[in-house]
Amino acid sequence: MNKRYFLIVLMVAVMAMTGIAFAQMRGMGGGMMRHSMVRHRYFMMNGIPAPYAKLTNPLPKTDKNIQEGGKLYETNCAQCHGKKGYGDGPAGKALNPPPSDLASIIQMPMMATDPYLFWTISDGGKELQTAMPPFKDSLSTDDRWKIILYLREGLGAH
Numbered sequence: 353m354n355k356r357y358f359l360i361v362l363m364v365a366v367m368a369m370t371g372i373a374f375a376q377m378r379g380m381g382g383g384m385m386r387h388s389m390v391r392h393r394y395f396m397m398n399g400i401p402a403p404y405a406k407l408t409n410p411l412p413k414t415d416k417n418i419q420e421g422g423k424l425y426e427t428n429c430a431q432c433h434g435k436k437g438y439g440d441g442p443a444g445k446a447l448n449p450p451p452s453d454l455a456s457i458i459q460m461p462m463m464a465t466d467p468y469l470f471w472t473i474s475d476g477g478k479e480l481q482t483a484m485p486p487f488k489d490s491l492s493t494d495d496r497w498k499i500i501l502y503l504r505e506g507l508g509a510h
Contacts, residue, residue, distance in 0.1 A: 421502025
């Protein structure tokens with residue numbers, strides 16, 4: 353068996369088991385974590401697109417940046433992803449595929465990387481045929497990074 357194929361299969365299996373464990377720990381209905389399988393599959397097969405692959409958040413993890421990220425999240429993300437990030441926002445209920453469970457994704461080291469999150473927020477889901485809008489033209493670079501700080505540091509705090 354090809355070593356790369358084996359590693360991909362192993363990573364997918366571990367992530368699936370981790371996702372189920374996180375969802376069950378939270379007691380969410382359905383027993384499975386929801387994240388964009390379309391994006392995840394693209395990521396597993398192709399990696400992060402080159403413009404995003406080596407990015408790191410340049411903003412310091414300050415209370416001010418996290419609070420500003422929270423306001424940006426509330427304005428731009430919560431309608432679909434929900435106040436706590438479970439993918440249960442009122443505008444997301446009719447979407448197929450449904451919005452991702454950000455509260456779970458942020459706990460997954462493979463997906464919660466700066467490049468992955470910045471790519472997702474920036475490009476949205478048009479290429480992947482999801483309803484996630486791209487924010488690269490409507491939010492500044494710093495605003496997108498502040499949302500990522502909030503996802504990591506503030507999402508579960510309210």
